[in-house]
Amino acid sequence: MAKYLIKRVARSFLTLFIVITIVFSLLRLMPIEGYFSNYDKMSPEKLERELARMGLSDPLPQQLMRFYGDLLHGDLGVSNRYRAGVPITEILRTKFPLSVAFGVASMILSLLLGIPLGAWMARRKNKWPDHLGTVFIVFIEAVPSAVYYLFIQMYGTDIFKISMLFSRDNPRTWILPVISLSLGDIAYYGMWLRRYMVDEMNKDYVRLAVAKGVNSKDLMMKHVFRNAFVPLVQYIPSGLLLTMVGSIYVESLYSIPGMGGLLVSAIQAQDNSLVQALVIIYAAISILGMILGDILMTLVDPRISFVKKEGAR
């Protein structure tokens, strides 16, 4: 297993390298005028000088080499458009922890509520808890999130008599954004856990166990739930890591200065160094999430293995 992991991590670095190279090259295909707010009024000399300053006038391989050189020294560069002249690390330093805090809080909440919801619905299949849960899931899935987020903010702040915006010092202003962020995931976990548990409950061994008179609570916990949880486990590490990317919409609504939407803004502003830095971070996060997901899956279900020689081809 250890050997497999080492190999896999090594491969991930290769992937990361390919991703960055592709993104780097794609960014160089963007039109030049996108780099300047006053492209019209620039003289050709200044244009040339500015392109040289941003390192855009050299041939692509040379630019790429320089970029990797800086990267090995831990230098992510300086933002040139999004917040001109500010080091990337400085921009991320305050934003990152905030998105992580919100992400982790909402993840915990959604696991705490979503998993019992799904299990409860499956155990009481076709009874009122199942129907009630279905109504909730259907509502969350059917109403565009942009619409219900706004309703939660408008009425929530009115009921609690708090400011509509987030403020670091007031813990009460954390509640509504966390709830908004977790609703979608609660529905997601609930929906899929129910689906997998229902599938599991139809299996012969479970039917036999029921017929044999095995304690239904034990059966549910030790067999049905454990098996049904396997496919969800894969998703949890990526889900957790991805929450750090932040939510565009919730963060915008509550004025939370997090990472949400940063990548899209950076791309639209053609802030190459910021885009590259973010791509490195996000790619590392998602690759790591995938590895962790696979490991967790083998831990939860020993029948799954990535290293066995025999078996599928």
Place this chain on the structure above:
Amino acid sequence: MSKFSNADRRMKNLSEKDLFSFANQNLEDAERIGYTDYSYWRSTFRTFMHRKVAVALLIVMVSLLLFTFIQPLLPGQANPNEIFFGEGGIALSNQGPSAEHWFGTNNAGQDLWSRLWAGTRTSLLIGFSVAIVQAIIGIAIGVLWGYVRKLDFFFTELYNVFDNVPSTIVLILLSYIMKRGIITMIFAMSITNWLGMALFIRNQILMIRDRDYNLASRCLGTPVHRIIFKNLLPYLVSVIMLRMALAIPGAIGSEVFVSYIGLGLPIEIPSLGNLVNVGRTLMMSPSLRYQLIFPTLIVSIITISFYVIGNSFSDSADPKNHV
């Protein structure tokens, strides 16, 4: 004791011939018992038909779909792009629902009723296309990825590459070269959507590929394609269906983002995504909320229908529920 003796007495009175004789064998009956007319899809269908709510929603869905095609042929329907002019050549903007315009007009003075149906038509077309493309590519890659161990390395890293090149960059670059329209929209959405499906299938396959019945199949020398089509995929039909059902409303939702990047549909092609987006900006004006309510209602009906139909269908697709 007495019972036995009674029977004994009766037996004694019978000759050997009476006691042992060949029963009449009815070949037709034998045929009927020995042969089961079990068909997977027919049973699935039959089980599905027992679910009243799902069937009702299926009917709603089918009628909705039919109506979007019939609507333009009905008498007295406005062209979705026609601007209605009032006095002095001023457009009849933001008129609430009335006998003339059942769902009111938008800010350009266009009839929302006809725009809504034209939009539903566009969005369902996009949704179905994206779901089908996603299913075909996603399943094909997902199965190979999950099942063929040698390819796991290749596909895992391919996935990582595709997944981590931000789609925004690709979409912006695409917006420079492609002309906006429905085809572009479908292309733009499909470019990344299949990844999720492929990963999903791969994880499902990983879980079942080494189960005993598959091991047995392999020991017996069953070819790979037969294992995939007969052993693995039928097992996954239920979850694939649910995912596909959710992909259609999902496509309507992501339309908004694609529009934001600049690959959106031009104004003369209305779509549900655009209509909801315009409506959302009017949410804080109570008198104009009708512009949000009607499209959101249609989106909700579509989403709920697909969700319930998808869930019921996957329940019915499980053979254990067929008995």
Place this chain on the structure above:
Amino acid sequence: MKKFLAIVIAAVLACGVLAGCQGGGSKPADSGKTVFRTLHGSDVETLNYLNTGNTYDMSLAANTQDCLIEYDPLGNIKEAVATKWEVSDDQLTWTFTLRDDIKWLDYTGKEVGKLTAADFVTAAEYALNYYTDTAYMYEEARILNAHELLEQEEGVTFENVGVEAVNDTTLKFTLNKPCPYFLSCTTYGCFMPISADCLTAYYPDFANRASWTPDDWSAFSEVLDGVDYTKLWYCGSYYLSEYSPSEKYVMTKNPKYWDADNIFITEVQSTYNKEADTIAPEMYLRGELEAADITSTMAKSWMADSEKKDFVHPERIQPDYSYFFSFNFNPQFDEEYEPENWKIAVNVESFRKSIFYGLNRIGAIKISDETNADVMIQNTVTPRDFCVSGGSDYVDFEAFQKLFVNDPAKTKDVYFNEEKALEYKEQAIKELTAKGATLPVKIILPYNPNVSDWDAECMYVQQQLEGLLGTDYIDIIVDQGPTQNFLSNVRRAGKFALLKTNWGCDYADPYTYLMGGPFALDNTYTFYYLSEDPDTMAIVQEFKDKCEAANALGTDDMNARYQALAEAEAVLIEHALIIPFDVSGGYTASFLNPFEAGYAPYGVTSQRYKYQHILEKPLNTEQFNAAYAQWQKDRAQAAGN
């Protein structure tokens, strides 16, 4: 229950009565509050005010830095850092005498230095050596050798540029030719002072700048763009006491400001919120903000609400940007839209005129703003309130009056006339067929999908014009342009037949809207200089001659100059080279009275909080209109004297 109901009804009635009372044109009263809170929906990108033309960036510098001169609420020039100024007889040397008691403050409000004339020179030195985003203003102001230094001409250094600190309180500008609008240029960000001590503390190598190469300036500029609020010095009416990018900023009143008595708001707090359009109005209603922008549809529903209607008023029309339709004389669009055919058509004056008189402009404006269209519509490219002379607004000059085909007392749109349009159509059909053009003429009309309502407006224009003139005559193709770099891909690339374009003014003279702006002889608005048609070229020549004639009049009699420029602008309109359209309007909800503030469509004046009070109640529409009418009257009177 009954009792409760009765109380509710009574309360509602009382509110209604109160609202009714204040509905009259009663004078707005001061609330005595001094903290102003608002949201900003677009992020501040840099604090380097010498290298940004961005409105949001400048909203900070406008209040935290000071200029040589400023404008009072009627638009008259007033002293600020400079107490007096003189211009030499040849109009080429401007000498400013500065106050000697202005202090530089840091972000805590602590005094860190004294403002001198050299600080203005330092700003110019950086702007011109590096060519900052707004440095072209030195060129527009006709500063001696500014153009040459910007273009890096051989042998020109900052030494040769006409900006000089004679002593601590005397600043001298030398021009290369007389500039009638020179003073207005000094109210731009790039003319604001910056202390060399502050820069040296921040970037020690700045002390050696005399020997810097362009690359050194470039490197310095990049670092300065990333400057933190704790490192900058402030000399304006406020200092920046808190600033976290994409989060919040706080400006605190500068107690040592030379005119502190006219600063009534002691603190300005603004929070960044990307969804400000949706969130701000609600927060404003709950009393969490003192001002919020309101979309026109929301304004309409507020107006219909008896309680909310007094919370909102039209935005003050800002003549800093003017919108007009441009005909393209050098089409570069795809073959399928028949560029050659368009080339023939656009050079036929009667064809242009059929569209000019056929376009229902008020109807088109109403697509985005239902109630304000009458105020927003413009019948000239130079907008109303931009310039007054001889007791009358520039747009009311005789030169324009003679072009009106409708009575301005009856309709604000003096051009839209269906009969006239159809007459020109008949004439155009004859001329077009004679020249071998095919009918219908395809007209490609692009829009940027990121600008809200532009798409709907184009559809309106298409259906209105086609409905009036007939689809056998014109075929308008509404075309969705790219969201990224729309201007360079569409307008500058010439990929349009007809396009709504806009221009922002640079200085206090209508010339900025004419040859000094979108109708320069090498413009990318109409490309008329590339027309090969003698009739069109004759019109362009006439326009050019009239502009030059106005310039030849000199700067002694400004009224005569403006009259002459109006004659030139009238040529463009008379021959329908462009179709004047509108200025941006909209609604705002605010506890401020915009007519208290200093007024100038150019420079940073309009972004200042100076002179303004936080009112007891929000300004309502009646109060706004009354104040606007009074202001127009006062301003014309002041200009007449």
